[in-house]
Amino acid sequence: MAPPPPVPAPSPTPDPGRGGVRVQLSGLRRTFPGGLTVLDGMDLDVAAGSFVALVGPSGCGKSTLLRVVAGLDRPDAGTLTFSPPLDHTPGARTPIAYVFQDAHLLPWRSVLDNVALPLELAGVPTPERHASAQALLKEVGLGDATSRYPAQLSGGMRMRVSLARALVTRPRLLLLDEPFAALDELTRNRLDDQLLALWKELGMTVLFVTHSLSEAAYLAERVLVLSRRPARVMLDRHLVLPPERLPALRADPGFAREMGLLLQALEQGEAA
Numbered sequence: 001m002a003p004p005p006p007v008p009a010p011s012p013t014p015d016p017g018r019g020g021v022r023v024q025l026s027g028l029r030r031t032f033p034g035g036l037t038v039l040d041g042m043d044l045d046v047a048a049g050s051f052v053a054l055v056g057p058s059g060c061g062k063s064t065l066l067r068v069v070a071g072l073d074r075p076d077a078g079t080l081t082f083s084p085p086l087d088h089t090p091g092a093r094t095p096i097a098y099v100f101q102d103a104h105l106l107p108w109r110s111v112l113d114n115v116a117l118p119l120e121l122a123g124v125p126t127p128e129r130h131a132s133a134q135a136l137l138k139e140v141g142l143g144d145a146t147s148r149y150p151a152q153l154s155g156g157m158r159m160r161v162s163l164a165r166a167l168v169t170r171p172r173l174l175l176l177d178e179p180f181a182a183l184d185e186l187t188r189n190r191l192d193d194q195l196l197a198l199w200k201e202l203g204m205t206v207l208f209v210t211h212s213l214s215e216a217a218y219l220a221e222r223v224l225v226l227s228r229r230p231a232r233v234m235l236d237r238h239l240v241l242p243p244e245r246l247p248a249l250r251a252d253p254g255f256a257r258e259m260g261l262l263l264q265a266l267e268q269g270e271a272a
């Protein structure tokens, strides 16, 4: 008798906590009351799970762009599409998280309870939300600081709490608006590395606004250099750099070449 056919190995179950969303903007326009047009015909296609940095002159509309993508502001024209569509049903994975330059922590809540807040608002029971918050805090190097209060933390620690709070719900899209700009360079570099590690682990799409070209080149796979207002894309650069970003990269000639290209486009965008 012929032996029974081999049982096929089960295909790996996709991790529901991983993965990003594709973001497409088409013809986006935002004019503020009084007639100031900040975005005018902005087109952009951001691949799911990619890490994209946005740089551009002060006031060109980077924060406006993030706010529109986050749904905190409405465009006057154009379309914004997410694929797969965002799921806003209660209990579903939170689609979008936003990290600002200011950590915006609640001073009367402990570090653990600050990070657990989005889960509390989603109705997650205390033991589960504390376990998730504790795990994230450990990943950002604050596993020992869970019972402290925001006033007892340094600026870098506060930003790590803010980052942990943004990621505790495993968002599909993470928007960061100059999150580490107020920190000293070494702390910023360390936080950049932690952000990269979390991105690799969770696979969400990241849109990162920064004024630092070196931070943009170190973190991102793709950098968009915007012109002054109304923002146009001066350069859409898929960086030719190794996917593994290690501190030694900052001294690499390839890194300097990318920085040069970004700087040139930024200067052209300022003058445009």
Ligand SMILES: Nc1ncnc2c1ncn2[C@@H]1O[C@H](COP(=O)(O)OP(=O)(O)OP(=O)(O)O)[C@@H](O)[C@H]1O
Pocket (backbone or CB within 6 Å): 032, 033, 036, 038, 056, 057, 058, 059, 060, 061, 062, 063, 064, 065
């Ligand atoms: N709600 C608003 N009402 C009116 N004008 C606004 C509003 N929000 C932003 N602006 C103006 O729109 C322009 C773009 O602002 P935005 O914050 O998007 O720029 P940005 O590129 O993020 O700037 P920066 O790099 O300095 O943070 C600025 O001139 C700003 O003053």
